[in-house]
Amino acid sequence: MTFLVLLAGLAAAALHFAFFAYVVLGGFTAWRHPRLFWVHLGVAAYALGIVTIGWPCFLTEIENWSRAATGRPVMEFGFIDHYLTGTLYPREHLMTSRYVIAGVVAASWAGTWWLWRRRVEADAGEHRSGIRS
Incomplete structure (x- = not known):
């Protein structure tokens, strides 16, 4: 049973x-599959709510439950603070990392919008000229 809790x-x-x-890079998947934009929008909104509003993260709760049940220390401040802050970037650059992530997400969405506009214009051009694929 302990093994299953640890595995969870x-x-x-x-x-x-x-x-x-996926929060950071998932917007780029919409460049190839535009419908995934809406999935990424929901995931990014949930992640933003976790970071800014303090919404609970069920993955953190599952991991902390497993840690407590197997005698390991729980994550005091959550996943990002436990695994990433101080590892991927210095602790004093937490806000900078958030701005960079927001910039990457914004760039992926801008690219999605740009590609979508090109497809719509190309489809409109084909329709006007009577060319069908």
């Missing part, structure tokens, strides 16, 4: 890293 915590940690990667 490790799975939550792995999903946390995947979630974080």
Whole structure:
């Protein structure tokens, strides 16, 4: 049973890293698959709510439950503080890292918008000229 609890915590940690990667880079998936923009918008909004409003993160709760049940210390301030702050960037640059992440997300969304506009204009041009693919 302890092994399963530990495994659940490790799975939550792995999903946390995947979630974080998708928050930062997932907007670029919409360049190839435009409908994924809406998925990324929801994920990014949830992540923003966790960081700014303090919404609970169910992955943090699962990982902390696993840590407590297996005798390991719980994450006091959450996933980002526990795994990333002080590792990927110095602690004093937390806000800078947030601005960089926001910039990457904004760039991915701007690219999505630009590609969407090009597709709409190309479709309109084909329609006007009577060319069909």
